[in-house]
Amino acid sequence: MKYYNLKDKEEVVDFKTATIKGQGKEKGLFFPENIPRFDPEFIKNLQQYSNEEIAFQCMIDFVGDDTPSDVLKQIVSETINFEIPLKKINENIYSLELFHGPTLAFKDVGARFMSRCLSYFLKDKNKKVTVLVATSGDTGGAVANGFYKTENVNVVILYPKNRVSEVQEKQLTALGENISALEVDGSFDDCQNLVKQAFADDDINSTFFLTSANSINIARWLPQQIYYLLALKQWQKLEKENPVICAPSGNFGNLCAGILTDFRGLPVEHFIAACNENDVVPQYLRTEKLELKETIATLSNAMDVGNPSNFVRILELFGNQFNELKNKISGYSINDKETLQTITKVYEKYNYLLEPHSAVAYAAMEQYLKENPGKKGFILGTAHPIKFPDAVKKATQITINLPVSLEKLMKKEKKSIEIQPDFAELKRFLLNKISKL
């Protein structure tokens, strides 16, 4: 498979190059040259395949030229080596629990896949890569965990001060080794802007080989398709009609991966883009105008994004046909008050504990089902409630116990360096503190 740059279609690269570079010229995102269809028999009979086989089939067309089958098999099986259950909340709404991985967030899937690909591509090369990544909370932890002690890779994570939860902060800052955490006195968009400036800076680029680990990177974005297939495998046992799928969305990598599986032939009734008050996409779906906005800080902080980077990929999938896009995706914006009310209600009524992101998805799903009676579907449960204990406690009075897997981490010391949202400070840090090419 080849990938072209959405900003400059002349730039065409293979999977390996796209993974190592992260993005193309003019900061353009890479996009697959064609959309490989699933074999309809495979889709009909998902239940007959193991999760590893499904994951392998899902990815082979995208990476097959650059990665031998046995290597890809190994990578996908490590990517999904935790359970991804589809749990029933009530008659019409299920939750695909994507939070049983090592950092208790769905981003583990993409981060694990990408780190293993990068590590494979850098093997035997005398090349050091610096992964520079901005996080609103969960990306950083998943990337830090995925890349921890990976040879020839340094990871620098920028996160907004006071806007991530305690567990999230520990996951970013306590590992050390090849992982550095920069605490930016600003918003997630400030972090993302700093990262973008670094990618455009000549001094930095002549000193380091930089790459991104946000869902901009195809090796993080594409493997997210896998769990839509794993969801359908379970769904087909439970329900007859095709599911409505609702993804709590920020940068839209997750939803875009789901839509890609639909284009490949996965039977999905409809998609819902569930946003918090950062509602650029729901507003676009109403008005056909994409108006980027300053981010608003909310309880679902991983979705506090005012300029969703993967949205251009969604537009590309639909060939920029607004009406087709609107027929397949609905958008809703849910505020913090509704988010908390949803956590309370779902806990009291169904004894199911949501955290703020999945609560946004639940509330959006509920609105859609009200407008479209008779349909059923699932939300993507993107994080474990323990990652957002304050909101959960406020809504339900429940204090969640720390899972055993986190106890050790929480006792470790936070190690971060505070910087202002000023590119000169980031540049100084990189040039002085990170080992060179």
Ligand SMILES: *Cc1c(COP(=O)(O)O)cnc(C)c1O
């Ligand atoms: C990152 C994240 C999201 C948003 O995912 P996108 O792919 O950026 O749209 C939603 N929920 C949680 C918990 C996240 O960490």
